[in-house]
Amino acid sequence: MKITERDSLSAHLATAGVVGCASPAVVSTRSPAAIAAQPAPDPVDLLLDELHDVLDRFGGLPAWEGMSVESARRASGRLGSAKARIDGVLVSVASALRSAVTSTGVSVAEVSSIMSGEFGGDRRDAQALVTLGEQLQQAPATGSVLSSGGVSRDQAGVIARGVGGVAGHGVAGGPGRGGAGVAGGGTDFDVDGSAAAGDADAGSVRGRRGR
Template sequence: MSVAPVASLPHPLVGAVEQIEDALDGMPVQGWSGLEPALLRDCAERLMRVEARVKAQLMAVTRALDTTGLAKASGATSTGAMLAGSFGGDRRAADALVNQSKDLDAAPATGQALARGDIGTAQAAIIAAAVAGLPDDTAPEQKQACEDTLIGDAARFTLKDLRNRATRITDQLKPSPEVDQIENQTLQAREKRAWRRSEFWMTSDGDGTCRGGFRIPEAQADTLRTAIEAISAPRRDHLHDDTPGAESYYDRDLEHRHRLGMGFAELCDHLPTDKLPGKGGLSATLIVRFDYDTLIRGIKPATLSTGTRISAGQARHMACNAGIIPQVFNGRSLPLDHGHEQRLFTKAQKQALANRDGGCTFPGCDRPPEWCEAHHWRTRWADGSETALADGVLICPFHHRTIHDNAWTIRMSPVDGHPEYRPPGSQTWKRHHRWRP
């Protein structure tokens, strides 16, 4: 009598992966349409957490796989190369996965938070890097305190604020004067590295457009981004009448990257070339060559000193910005609006609000100061409010309409003087969490 062999059960982790695959097999991607919006939002948030939890498991299995030496044994140059060859083909992403899995090995609490779905992969990378960068003499309990602090901060802060907080995380270990010095030294070293890594490239596509890319220090990038966002902000659409292709600015459904691209092009149009450094006393001026007919009648193309051919309209536009054509060709002027009291906040007041608020103050909004409007939070100007600095908050146009249409209440926090919001019918005050040292 023969005895049937006992089937071996799969390892619990292998069985769990099979269950995940079975669950996904039962989720047709076409089935989401028709569900209630609130339910869709809830499922989207849950799936984001599921994705983070799966990524934590993927990092763990990758870390374990890398220690086996299977990649070299199978002829692959690295574990990342082996994984990329197995699925996806993205060698860079696979190498990044291996490296991040190693970083998390030194920050176990962060890995556990990712596995629970408490934080995302980008947040985990910031925290792990901060823990790895702590001084060598940091005690284990101090290192744990820093890691736990950042994990808790991740729930409130944007990635940029979390990164800034991580830079100053040694304030858990040192007194204030010393941590200021440590942070300053860290930032100085990072800025020097950023300048050494700066690069720029640009190439013509041959169809009237150019593509490019760059890597520049963060402070200079913020200057560039601020200028582009100020130019391309939707609330300034009425100022673009003299911009080539200005009709596109008025398309409210314009893709964000397209709008920023147009703003970048307009910024290039307004560069103060006479203020840029030059060689041998020559300023960095791009010369436009055109004849009288082009200037007066706009019937002939023109040529830049680089050899690029441009239309007559573009030549006249560039000449106008260079001061060759009187300003009569500029768009309509923007009148100032005054009433019984000055209604509009001044430039200096808006700068002060930007320094205090850092952008839109509505809870959870990430709009920068350049996209925001100054709002009279205490009393509406129409009801007699004065345009005083203490009465202003920065709000993006969307949330400005939201608080007016839905009667939100605003107050200044009695603790630190920052704006707090309360929705109608609620007793709970909410605020925007932007990290500050």
């Protein structure tokens, strides 16, 4: 019997507990006081629900083939910026998880294991998030620009690791100006060269995003 892509996805999602979890409606027998005493919804969960609702609406759009070049270009830039903002949130989550895990005496290596076990199973990517979070502690301006969608996650990593050298010597594209190797993708940024050499955050990073 030929196994289709849908069969494979269904099996994967069922294993992950994403589908097949629906249950008949149950009438609550708890008292009003017990219901009122239940914990308030996690605000992060509520925001994630809203985010997924928005993404679901993209799935309901008409065929993409009819998009104009300008519309597709604009959508590409804005979605790239949105993806960078999500990466910024993921870095914050990794940093928070790192603090929570290490405060209990557990090795920081457990953080990547926890994150990769939640979705995708990519421990290398999870570890990269943890590492970037550590680097951005010394480069808060870069972290702010990532969170606002002004640079991509890869660009933020490059800046966080070597922004002092970039400020002092510049990169391809001119002194203090991100060239194609760093900025790329229609996004550019300036590193304030007036910062002292060796400053971990090298002054301010000003991003420009398509919002």
